[in-house]
Amino acid sequence: MTTISMRNMSVGQRGQITAVKADGEMGRRIRDMGLIRGAEVTIQGRAPLYDPVAIRIKGFTLTLRNNEADFISVEVK
């Protein structure tokens, strides 16, 4: 069990969000989508140029840019 930034997760890797360090509009947009502490996420894929990243959470797919994924810490299995 280690905690890493979401940017560094590999495709197919699963984990649980431990913290979202963003406030203002960025934080609000991230939380609106259900990316909050305790949520389970899986990396579903990456765009052809490696950025943005597509993640799976609660049965649906979200996309984030890497510099946005930086705000999210994930405990990976």
Place this chain on the structure above:
Amino acid sequence: MTAMSATIALAGNPNAGKTTLFNALTGARQHVGNYPGVTVEKKSGTWVNGDLKLTVVDLPGTYSLTAYSPEEVAARDFLVREQPQMVVNIVDASNLERHLYLTVQFMEMGVPVLIALNMMDVAKTRGIDIRVDRLADLLGVPVIPTVARSGKGKDELMKTVAAARPSVEKKPLRLSYGEDLDSALNQMESMIIKVKSLSGVYDARWLALKFLENDRKIMAEVKTADSGLYESLVTIRDTVTDHLKKTLDTYPEAMIADYRYGYISSIMKQGVLAHRYDENRLYLSDRIDKVLVNRLAGPLIMAAVLFGLYAFTFTFSEAPVAWLENAIAWLGASADAHMADSLLKSLVISGIIDGVGGVLGFAPLIMFMFFGISILEDSGYLARVAFMLDRVFRVFGLHGSSVMAFIVSGGIAGGCAVPGVMASRTLRSPKERLATLLTVPFMNCGAKLPVFALLVGAFFSKNEAGMMMTITVISWVGALLAAKLLRVTLIRGEATPFVMELPPYRLPTFKGLLIHTFERTFQYVKKAGTTILGISILLWAMMTFPELPSDVSQGFEARKAHIEATVTDKDSAAEALAKVDAEEGEAALRHSAAGRIGSAMEGLSSLAGFDWRTNIALVGGFAAKEVIVSTLGTAYSMGEVDAEDSGSLKEALAANPGWSPLTALSLIVFTIFYAPCFVTVVCIVKESGSWKWGAFSMAFNTVAAFLISVLVYQGGRLLGF
């Protein structure tokens, strides 16, 4: 229900099926307007059943009710000010927890909510069991299962809405957000409740909550209403914010979100939701994505799809555009045949018929383009395009979704900036959207092509294909750099976060596509039509007045009379007459206001290699770029030159000592970048919501084009070309 004209609001997340339900309820009885003060589109319609009539307002799709986006502010203000009888909250049953996040916020606001639990069919196939009655009990609001695509459940939904009594007392949901925030909220609430100008409009606790969420709009309102109260509230907020930062390393907003989700998740666990399969298992949609956003196949398929959209739009609209053009030409010809030669005739033909024709000529293009884009958007593919291309466009301060507007405008040479500017609507981030719609006119639209064809044919005939390719590259590079320039100067600011849903692929409904398409086309014809007609008449006047002094025109008449009297051979007489007509045309054009502007500008424009003839042609190009060719024809005394067939003009230019390949290159570059045609300008005004941006695009583009042309021309001369 007593009021016959009661209003209900449809609200929900994007992709919840809100528009589909709205279309199912109101059919064609729709009206599109704007919310006061913002450019957010407001759609309303009526639902009729027997004597019952309800006004249905389709609120913009939002994920929450903060003040970060104009959509959210518009939705929120509508609920506060218009107080709809009922908010029908469309919730995606296959994605229940996240969609209820918005529901909870409606309930906190204290507006009467009814949940339309949509996409029950999708939920079922995904093995999601929802106990609807239990959900309704626990939330304390009515829940009606629906399938908006097939219209299932819509009658029961409206029956429930119509039967609902507006409760006299608002009963906002009061959640606990943890000890620290709760005590701050209580304190703030008791202070707000004393200020009647605020507590009469808003629920006091909700207002306090918005304060803790750092909602700038609400805070400003409180400050105006009572600055003393504002100061006290800020103090309380700052204290609790500091405390949370120190003890838990978090923000009030994050804490509030955590507790909202916690509330939802506790309801789910009380026997509401059961998954028969692993909830993250991959479905057909995900398997499609394995191919469509694959690293190698993805971009190739995307290129094919975008090219397909382009081909679809411009191939299929070709016939209707031609019909319209023929009809307009026929109208012009009959006016020509039935009216005596006069200024009025010239006004009717060149000003009105050509002007209105210009507007209508674009309508089929817009129709087909929006039909194609609606398919891509409703199916979910557009979100994938944005996902794949975001990295590239972000470098220039744009967004992955910008690509659509660029392609349609002529990213593949031959598009049109009018539908391109309108295509920028698919962008949800305001700054990126503005930068996109201001730079897409640099693309090579179909109307610039005849100009390029003329110049390339006359001066670069050895390498036509290579030159056309170079022109396309120049316009892309220029547009992207201009976007970057705008994003670090006038429209600077952080990139809008990309956090975006990749919705599952869905088959678009035909009804939805048709409504969407006709709505856009009609809006264009109606709104743009009036302004464009006005400008068209103005341009006509500029190229007509003042007229040649009577002694000069009498001179031409006398020459014509002389030819008619002396030349007996019919063919050579006609030829000689045409030559005089052409000369007269040139003289009249030079004498007109446009001609005078062109001559006056010659001193400056010669820096870029343009003489007065080119200048007038460029003024004419503001009406439509292909007019450059026909105006050049008149200015070189060639008489009427068809834009599609400019062979004789080509030879004349190539032989003219005033022209060189360098002059041609300078003019090509100028044509790529200078002011968009006025139809595009009108669309920019409409889409950006301000005349300021329309004026900006004319001035900025022309100045930029001129500087680049001067650079090309003078640089070329220094290098000895």
